[in-house]
Amino acid sequence: MSDSSDFLVVGGGIAGAAAAYFLSASGRVTLLEAEASVGMHATGRSAALYSEYFGGPAVRTLTTASRAFYASHGTDTTPLLRPRGVLALGSPDTADAFAQAHAAGALAERPVVELTPDEAQRLCPVLRRDAFDRVLYKPGACDIDVDAAHQLFLRGLRAGGGRVVTRAPVRESTRVGGLWHVRTGGPHEAVYAAPVLVNAAGAWADRVAQTAGVAPAGLRSTRRTAALVTLPDPPGDTGPSAWPMVTDVADTFYAKPEAGGLLLSPCDSTPVPDPARRVRADDLDVAVAVERFHAAVDLRIRGVGHAWAGLRTSVADDTPVIGEDPAAPGFFWLAGLGGYGIQTAPAVGALLAALAAGHAPPATTAPLTPALAPGRSLAAPVR
Structure with a gap:
């Protein structure tokens, strides 16, 4: 018997948490995290800088599109962004x-x-x-309160009826009858099912794809x-x-x-x-x-x-991979964020959620979808 949701998100770092937060407005979300707690890898080891000057054109656009969210979701005593320069x-x-x-x-x-x-x-x-x-x-560069931002996304996910399952490494993913069935290992082995599977597993995203028979992105x-x-x-x-x-x-x-x-x-x-x-x-x-x-x-x-x-x-072009895999219906990538995951999390989470839920992408990031799409031709950036 599978545990059913509308969306499965694999990976509890800030990108996966942001995607789950925005997806919770469109259905029930289950976030699967392999570790005992979320954010133990790239999210918890970030330099915590928001910089619209950092990265290529697509990354800078995603960063700029994230500022309003960060600016509006802090408080006077605990702002998410603090001026640094x-x-x-x-x-x-x-x-x-x-x-x-x-x-x-x-x-x-x-x-x-x-x-x-x-x-x-x-x-x-x-x-x-x-x-x-x-x-x-x-x-315009600012310090980011990474933990506060991460927890904001997780609280929003739970408030929207979603949940976080830790110690749940993905072992196998299969698509049957329009649903992805994800079998997890760990102390509480289980099978989770949803029509949409979001791969936000960071450095392990290619491995998660391989459990589903999906070609790796070349991370x-x-x-x-x-x-x-x-x-x-x-x-x-x-x-x-x-x-x-x-x-x-x-x-x-x-x-x-x-x-x-x-x-x-x-x-x-x-x-x-x-x-x-x-x-x-x-x-x-x-x-x-x-x-x-x-x-x-x-x-x-x-x-x-x-x-x-x-x-x-x-990936080779140092640009995130966001969108549905062209060869795997219902399998969405949110990967390859490099050193930009914290500063772009609100924009990449909102964009992924719109694409996965079948909604129109946000106007600020919609033009980027071809440049971010899985399966695009990857060339190293010009330095």
Whole structure:
């Protein structure tokens, strides 16, 4: 006997939770999560930045389309978005990358601004003047309260009559009589059925597709390292919590204020052939992040605290895969979100829900559907 719903969503990260939230307006939703709790992988290891300057054209459109949701669903005391801003440093060696970032950022709702070195140092007093010759400021970038956003989607799902089933890894999926039947393993093996199956399993989405006899999307996972570091008392009247995030236009490091210190990353992208093996921070990657940060500032960190690594999963063109598989009726992909899943979650969730429920896509993202469709021709993006 199958447990029936109108929609099955596989994957409880923020993308799957957002899809389930929006789908709950169209029917009963069951969200299946392999782990003991949701959001343990990419969602729980995010840098928590909302940036309309990040990613290719489709990603930037999805990000812009998500701002209104995030802005309207926070509260005065716990907003989902908090202004942060980003300083992107340029040097003579990165002139082409600077020009590309400037051109792309000029199209954002809050366009990038080129600052003088003095203006940049007023925003972040520890910058070394010999570390850059030009700098872009991205004023619309914000911190995201990732946990609050994730929980908002899950509460909305439950309020709409949906449910979350944890410890439910997918073992087999078959389509019979217009319904997908999904058999799960774990301590409470069961079979769940629905006419629509949404594959939002992140790094495991190709494996979920294979359980259903669906061709994989060609997802590739890479490791991204981050570490929390403590600082000595900085110069100036403001501490690091008031600084913008600092990066470079070549994307070789970032330093983001976090928990009274800084979150550092070397922006590594190490291939992970088997995402089932838990990724861990590599000491060398942490050391590289510290070295690159030291090259950009006039202070030395006091110590490295917690370090970790997360997975970023994408396809060759670095654009999400959203929509119904052309060879599998009722099987919908919500995958390949790379490093953009948090900032685009409201828009990708609403778009997926509209497509899966047979409704017209939102006007802001409807033109993107061919560029996001499963089965499209995938080419590496031009950098």
